[in-house]
Amino acid sequence: MNILVSNDDGIDSPGIFALVKTLKEIGEVTVVAPLKEQSAVGHAITMQVPLRVIKYHKNGEFFGYAVDGTPADCVKMGIKNIMKTPPDIVISGINNGSNTAINIIYSGTVSAAREAAIMDIPSIAISLTSHAATDFNFAAKVAKMLAQEIAGKELPVGTLLNVNVPDIPEDQIAGILLTRQGKSKWDDMYEQRKDPYGRDYYWLTGNLKEVDIEMETDQAAIKKNYISVTPIHFDLTDYKTFDMMKNWNIERLFDAKKN
């Protein structure tokens, strides 16, 4: 298997190191990851400035390519310029912190995998549910297992799997569940402070307001110690509202304006 690995925590993060080590058991691994941490960058791509690609070494050995851009930039660069043939799969992670519910929207980890899906390549985003995670080995094994699973099945073109692994000892994991994106959102605010010159500045702070109780949602599943696996795509159309809005007859607005 020909595997491209990226992340949003940066090429020097322990999560990507553990992931690469485990994935080498099942294939050829190419690493293209951000030079610096890129958390919460969403699906940003760099167009206004050019990108640089740096050969990055770890423990004296070549580890992969660092790009001074976003996670989506890395995947695009990896597939378009660095790899000789497109990868069979792209895996992004292992992220420090969960990417469930509303966090999927903000996540750089997910956007790297989504960029692959946009390029018609199957992909997985994988996150550990703690920001203080230190042991990425079990999550790496989950990524490997799901990469093999996808290789044997037909994941539709344009779909990626967003995977969250509870940051608990392996023997306490309850199982794996197929889930959908939860509805939990941030209850956030800006903390106002003054700099040494008396000027205001604002830090974003807040807590996730958990509203998901159905085990079919990613956020509820991880709270009950399950690994969540959510298929996501990049068609943002709200089809329910689309159908409902047919009754609005918005076409009339333009005709009304003309008369």
Add this chain to the structure above:
Amino acid sequence: MNILVSNDDGIDSPGIFALVKTLKEIGEVTVVAPLKEQSAVGHAITMQVPLRVIKYHKNGEFFGYAVDGTPADCVKMGIKNIMKTPPDIVISGINNGSNTAINIIYSGTVSAAREAAIMDIPSIAISLTSHAATDFNFAAKVAKMLAQEIAGKELPVGTLLNVNVPDIPEDQIAGILLTRQGKSKWDDMYEQRKDPYGRDYYWLTGNLKEVDIEMETDQAAIKKNYISVTPIHFDLTDYKTFDMMKNWNIERLFDAKKN
């Protein structure tokens, strides 16, 4: 009507100026927009550094608040810290360049409106289909018309309208269509160059590969001179694949590993 306006082209762009001028005809307008251009930033939010808010003047008059962050930051800051009461509606634009098909994923204009939808506030993202647009007056009128339309109807909580207006004379506009997100994608590549010191750098370049022919899609509609109105949301779950994957029985993977 109490209206919050933002954009991704920056507070000094002509598109936001035209939008604000027209929206003042129907309500109180508060402007909170990025200090600098933020195109293609996706749904980035700023967490690693604090934000500053600057009172911005135009033609010697107070115009609005500039934030040294992303479009989503601006909307969050506007609602949480600047406005005394939450707005009735948030309008983001008018963007220079279309936000149809795959561009919705990358768009800062759309992410500003989506941040409002996440905060349960109805919103509209509005874009003109040319990067060289100079006359924003008709698009501003469309934004006003749709803001009034939403006020009289029930747009579901969590849904926003993504609107694209062809950049042609008003009398050539064919009408308004309810649309869904198209499937056109970028056929892009990195152009490799050398800096004055002989080092490589890479610029992203490419063309939109148009595959949308059904008039029900945003990209096809604008090509035929229609204004497209697409309801979008922030639930990225691919429900079709979710149902299909029930047959994969992924729960077995964990049990298999245990035995």
